[in-house]
Amino acid sequence: MPPHLLKATAAAIVVIALTATGCSSRSHDATIKVGIVCGAISLAGLAIDEGQLGDTKAQQVCFDSGSDAVAALSGGSIDAFVGAGEHVIRNRIKGLDLKGYAVTSQVPPYALVTSSSSDVRRVADLAGKSVAVTAPGSLSDTELQRAAADAGVDYKGLRVVGSGTGATMQATIEKGGAAAGMVSDPLLTTMVQSGNFRVVWKPEFHYVALAVIAKESWVQQNRNALAAFVKGIRGTQERGNADLATTVDAAKKQAPGLSQATLEQVVRTTLQQAPSGLVPDAAVYQDTVDLLEQVGQVKRGTAASFPDAFDFSLLSSS
Numbered sequence: 001m002p003p004h005l006l007k008a009t010a011a012a013i014v015v016i017a018l019t020a021t022g023c024s025s026r027s028h029d030a031t032i033k034v035g036i037v038c039g040a041i042s043l044a045g046l047a048i049d050e051g052q053l054g055d056t057k058a059q060q061v062c063f064d065s066g067s068d069a070v071a072a073l074s075g076g077s078i079d080a081f082v083g084a085g086e087h088v089i090r091n092r093i094k095g096l097d098l099k100g101y102a103v104t105s106q107v108p109p110y111a112l113v114t115s116s117s118s119d120v121r122r123v124a125d126l127a128g129k130s131v132a133v134t135a136p137g138s139l140s141d142t143e144l145q146r147a148a149a150d151a152g153v154d155y156k157g158l159r160v161v162g163s164g165t166g167a168t169m170q171a172t173i174e175k176g177g178a179a180a181g182m183v184s185d186p187l188l189t190t191m192v193q194s195g196n197f198r199v200v201w202k203p204e205f206h207y208v209a210l211a212v213i214a215k216e217s218w219v220q221q222n223r224n225a226l227a228a229f230v231k232g233i234r235g236t237q238e239r240g241n242a243d244l245a246t247t248v249d250a251a252k253k254q255a256p257g258l259s260q261a262t263l264e265q266v267v268r269t270t271l272q273q274a275p276s277g278l279v280p281d282a283a284v285y286q287d288t289v290d291l292l293e294q295v296g297q298v299k300r301g302t303a304a305s306f307p308d309a310f311d312f313s314l315l316s317s318s
Helices: 003-028 043-050 066-075 086-093 139-151 166-174 187-193 216-221 223-242 244-251 260-272 282-294
Strands: 031-037 057-063 080-083 098-105 111-115 130-133 159-162 180-183 197-201 210-215
Touching (some): 031 066, 031 223, 043 057, 043 210, 043 223, 043 244, 057 066, 066 086, 066 210, 086 098, 098 216, 111 139, 111 166, 139 180, 166 180, 166 187, 187 197, 210 216, 210 223, 216 223, 223 244, 223 260, 244 260
Parallel strands (some): 031 057, 031 080
16 A cells, blocks of 8 residues: 555544544533522522433523423533423424433422512402512413313403522512512422412412423433433432431532421422422323313413333443
């Protein structure tokens, strides 16, 4: 073989070797950016803090609402999002390739809270008044629509305002910016315990409230990384059910200001709200679709089937 061909062949071999090494390194030391609506204690957040995700690392990216996180996921600035299953349903109807890969809560997290001095005693008392949600189009907004429908209140007659989460939501209610607002734990528990707030409405139904969501196209290229992440969350669930005290200690990073008793209560509830193995019954998904149809977010018969909207195979992959 001529010398120039030998050099070219050798160079090609080096490039192939380097490329293979680089790909191998990425697959064994992947970092995924995970969007989470921060301010609450979640199994996904606990799993990230514990760091027991095998060779995969997860970087938590905070958002004030699920709708903001979905926009970031669609734009590619995050790889996955832990949010409501309704985002999968609505976006698949639009032809987008979002899919759920694990369910970390099948109970809606938000309750409708008002000031203790308020004259609001029931949802019907909110007709024509301002009500705060984290953001329009988010899970808290969907819950408000369900609460209004059940109470016979015209949702369109409410003045719905986006107030984010945490301290901003509490301040909105406390200072009269809204007659009531949608609040989740741990803030929900601490607000009620203070005696300055009370619950007007709380959900008592199953719903795909929190799911690990990603683009199918991204997952095809990063199956091992996402599999490690969802398995890591399941591991956190299993450890928490077996040893609550250790999980409560890990949760202090997410809510450092909570008392031990309150933290235990919130973590126990978080664990109870997750389906066994992070896989819910098909009935829970159907309940979710039924609610979205009831409040007019999706047209009847347009939602994807459960197997089309969710893929739990990563939880059992080797």
